[in-house]
Amino acid sequence: MARGDLLVALVKSGAGGDDLAFRRAAEALIAEENAKKHGVLASQLADALTRRRNPGSSVSPLTRPQESVGLLHETEPTRRLTDLVLPTSVRQSTADLIEEHHRRDLLRSHGVEPRHRILLEGPPGSGKTTLAEAIATEVAVPFLTVRYEGLIGSFLGETASRLDALFSAVRIRPCVLFFDEFDAVAKERGDTHETGEIKRVVSSLLLQVDRLPSHVIVVAATNHAELLDRAVWRRMQVRLSLPKASREGKIEWLRAWSARTGVEFGKSERTIADRLRDVSYAELEDFATDVQRRLILDGFDADPGAITERILKAWGNRAKPESSD
Template identity: 55%
Template sequence: MPRADLIVNLVKAGNEGDLKLFRSTVEAMAAEERAKRHHQLADKLIAGLNATTTRPRPIELMRGVDSGHGGLLFEIEPRRSYDSLILDTELRTSLIEVAEEQHRRDLLRSYGLEPRHRILLSGPPGNGKTSIAEAIATELMVPLFVVRYEAVIGSFLGETSGRLKRLFDYVRTRECVLFFDEFDTLGKERGDTHETGEIKRVVSSLLLQIDALPSHVVVVTATNHAELLDRAVWRRFQIRLTVPPPSLMQKEEWFSQFQVRIGLALGITPKALAKKLDIASFSELEQFCEDIYRRYVLTLPNAELKVIVVERLRQWQHRATAN
């Protein structure tokens, strides 16, 4: 049975003729039923909602690997959690609050409030924006849908806007995290004189679709070039977070965790290693550690981890100097 607050909203929408409230309430009911695996009931609710309009054709979803059918969304199974990420205090606190608001949205709604569900992540590449989206999905125990730009962006007038509408029609009836990587690809500044009128219309359509999403759909967008985003994009997002490169302390913590993960001492203290290695992203830290462990495995049973670490460190320092 639907929650009491949804039933009250449904009655209120009927009495006041509020079609927007009616639609969002039915969509929330469908999302909850789908989360309970009551797919048949969820489909009937959405079918009834769209009975007087043209039924959108089903969106094709690709799961796990690219099946080559041109789906608009790519679904991946989230594996990372908040605890697995090395985050500064402010960033971690904001993400914990997002999860708490979603988990306790019934309480918020009883006071006429909705949980925040639109998040904009900005910062240099390789520092965990995609991992954060995955961790949010893990914490909320919902699917993670990644938008495939090569399938969404069309070459003909109106094609992209139509595909965006199909995409949003699909996700709005599901509890999920919807992730736009490289969001500046779609959310470009409309005042840019080099952009066509079609791009400007796409941005306008995109912003309207994001505004209309119910709060059980958590939208996470990521950009490496915040300066390219349309000014109106910033206003749409209730939570705007900068994801910075790793600090010295975070590098040290990374190497400490790496030692625990492989069950071996590196032979050089994490603090000393963090100071010696000039790396500007978490992705490079991961590559460096994988480089060490790969060489260790390949030289077993005579592997000397400290020797390998010193050698890899020398190579990476030389690489940084060459660049």
């Protein structure tokens, strides 16, 4: 059975002629049936909603899944919040958001929706993508990553229509919609070097984000927060800053990873963190996986300390990007 609050909202908005509210209630109902694996019923409801669309409405019609092919990459999330090394404030804010979605029925009974628009900013490798995936895992929804190579067309008119297709496709399913490098599509509209068409695309993008129902959790990540349009900051309900990996953070991460995988390094986590002082969390995971891979290949008699030392030396000799003048 569908939730009573959705049915009441559907009838009230329909009777009152509020097309946008009706659309949102119907989309939430379809998303709930999709989450329950009631695919046939969800498809019938989606078809009915598409046929009902008011020609004068500014809301885009629903898009069938095949129309969004190439725009999204879907993965089954596996990361957990407990796997991540996060500042206390970031961990608490994320836990609060997850609780809101777990207890959304209670919030909705009081006429309040859970927050669902999140901005993550921080240097490369600080864990933005991992945190977005962990949110999807904890809320138990698919993790959808926007594919810019499919979204951004040769002509800006194509980009706008693909944006419509993308957002229309995700509106009727609970998910985490992840925009990596969000500044690539949401740059400051006051930039005099950008064309009017690009500014219209940014305006369309922000309007689409505004209209998404709360069962779609939008996570936007950027390494260059200063490039984002100022309206992005106003629209994001949760704004979190992920810092560069610290020595203490690396030690904590290595200990947690070793406990989770059962892989012993044969050297103290402090020693490894000191030897890898310039790496990010993402690179630290690559290093740990290098050690694990070598241990597997060398067999049961392998010396973890010797292998870790060997990998540390290899990482010390890795090619580094040239500094720019």
